Amino acid sequence: xxxxxxxxxxxxxxxxxxxxxxxxxxxxxxxxxxxxxxxxxxxxxxxxxxxxxxxxxxxxxxxxxxxxxxxxxxxxxxxxxxxxxxxxxxxxxxxxxxxxxxxxxxxxxxxxxxxxxxxxxxxxxxxxxxxxxxxxxxxxxxxxxxxxxxxxxxxxxxxxxxxxxxxxxxxxxxxxxxxxxxxxxxxxxxxxxxxxxxxxxxxxxxxxxxxxxxxxxxxxxxxxxxxxxxxxxxxxxxxxxxxxxxxxxxxxxxxxxxxxxxxxxxxxxxxxxxxxxxxxxxxxxxxxxxxxxxxxxxxxxxxxxxxxxxxxxxxxxxxxxxxxxxxxxxxxxxxxxxxxxxxxxxxxxxxxxxxxxxxxxxxxxxxxxxxxxxxxxxxxxxxxxxxxxxxxxxxxxxxxxxxxxxxxxxxxxxxxxxxxxxxx
Numbered sequence: 001x002x003x004x005x006x007x008x009x010x011x012x013x014x015x016x017x018x019x020x021x022x023x024x025x026x027x028x029x030x031x032x033x034x035x036x037x038x039x040x041x042x043x044x045x046x047x048x049x050x051x052x053x054x055x056x057x058x059x060x061x062x063x064x065x066x067x068x069x070x071x072x073x074x075x076x077x078x079x080x081x082x083x084x085x086x087x088x089x090x091x092x093x094x095x096x097x098x099x100x101x102x103x104x105x106x107x108x109x110x111x112x113x114x115x116x117x118x119x120x121x122x123x124x125x126x127x128x129x130x131x132x133x134x135x136x137x138x139x140x141x142x143x144x145x146x147x148x149x150x151x152x153x154x155x156x157x158x159x160x161x162x163x164x165x166x167x168x169x170x171x172x173x174x175x176x177x178x179x180x181x182x183x184x185x186x187x188x189x190x191x192x193x194x195x196x197x198x199x200x201x202x203x204x205x206x207x208x209x210x211x212x213x214x215x216x217x218x219x220x221x222x223x224x225x226x227x228x229x230x231x232x233x234x235x236x237x238x239x240x241x242x243x244x245x246x247x248x249x250x251x252x253x254x255x256x257x258x259x260x261x262x263x264x265x266x267x268x269x270x271x272x273x274x275x276x277x278x279x280x281x282x283x284x285x286x287x288x289x290x291x292x293x294x295x296x297x298x299x300x301x302x303x304x305x306x307x308x309x310x311x312x313x314x315x316x317x318x319x320x321x322x323x324x325x326x327x328x329x330x331x332x333x334x335x336x337x338x339x340x341x342x343x344x345x346x347x348x349x350x351x352x353x354x355x356x357x358x359x360x361x362x363x364x365x366x367x368x369x370x371x372x373x374x375x376x377x378x379x380x381x382x383x384x385x386x387x388x389x390x391x392x393x394x395x396x397x398x399x400x401x402x403x404x405x406x407x408x409x410x411x412x413x414x415x416x417x418x419x420x421x422x423x424x
Contacts, residue, residue: 006094007059007093008101009057009075010049010054010075011024011056016088018282020085021054023076023079023283029128030125031128033048034046037059037074040070042067044062044138046134046135049121049125051118052280052281053110053301098334099327099330102145106149112304113316113319114315138340141333141336145329145333156321157318157325158318159321169304171198174246174276177276181207181246182208183208184208184245184246185209185244186202186203186207186248187241188212188213188249189237189257190249190285191212195212195223195280198250202246202248213233213234213240214231245275248280249280249285253283255283256285258285260287260290267295272295273295274297275297279298280300342398342411345414348415348420349394352419353391357387360383361383
C-alpha cells in the first residue's frame, strides 16, 4: 500500500455518552456528509457509518496528508472543543483499523455481542459510499472482506444463536416492569427498522395490539398492517398515550418530541397505570425528566447496556472463537495490502533487469560477426538466464515473511538500492 494508509476514526457507545453521540448523529442521511468528506484534501477513498451506537469514518489517505485533524473537525464541528473530544475519539491506523472494522462487522464490538443488525447497517452505509464513487480498490476490497468475515463468524460459531438484539433487551426491561407482556398495548412512534424490530419482539411475547404513529401515514399503515394493528397521525399521539402500556420511540426528529409536562396530566386519566417508554432514537425523542413521574418508566439506548444479558457465558465462549477468526482474516488482509506494494516493485525490478540485458546485447552482438543465428539465440538466452538468477534472491526476499514486517519501509529501501522509479 505504497504512499497511503488506512485510517479509522470514530466514537461509540463504549467510550462516548449518549449526550455527546446524539450531537454527531447524521439524521439527514449519508449524501451530504459524504459530499463534505470528499472536500478534505488528501483522501483517496472514504466511507462513513452512522448508527445509534457509533459514528465512524474509514479512509484511505495519502501518507503525507494531515487528514486526522480534518476528520476530527468533520465529526465534531463546533459542537465540542478539541480538548473535550480527544477523550472520546479513537483513531486506528492500517492493521488496527482493519481489525476494528472486522470486529464491528462480526458484532464483537456491539453493545450486545452477536446482534445481527450492525451488518445490515454496514452494508447500507457502504452502498451509499460506493454509489457516490467515494470508495475505490482498497476500501471496496476491505468492505467486502468485512462482510465475508461476518458471514464466516456466523457460520462457524453460535454467537448469534445465544445473543440478544437491542430491541430484545428492551423487551426484557418491559418484563421486569409488567411481569408479563400478555395483552399489553403498544405504541410505536416512528416506523423505522428499530421500531419494527421492537414490534416483532413485543408481539412475539404476547402484546395484543400495535398502534403506529408516524409522520408519513403511508409508512405507518404498512407497518401496522404487518402486525394487524392500526396507524394514526402524530397529531393523535396524546390521545393514544392514554390507552397504551408500552411506547417505543424511534423517530429522526432533531430534538425532544414528548416532554414531562405533556405526560403528567395523562397519568391522572390513566389512574396511574404503569407507562413504559423505550427511547431508541438518536438524538433522543423523549424528555429524560419523564422518569420523575410516578409509574412512568423511561429507558434510552444507554440504559439498555445495563440489561442482564442472556446466556452471557455461552456468548463469551463463542466470542473467543469469533475473535480468533477476526485475527486470522485481518492478518490475511494485511498480507494482501503488503502485496500491493511488493508486486509492482518485483515487476519494476524484472523490467530493469531485462532492459539492462537488452542494452548490453545490442552493444555486444554486432561485434560478434561470425555467430550463426542459433549461436546468437544461445547468447540471448544466456543473458536472460544470468538476469533471472541474479534477481532470484532479491525477489525471494521481497516475498518472504521477514519483509512483511515494516514492508513499506523495506520496499522503499529496496527500490532505492536498485534505483527503481518512484512508486505512484
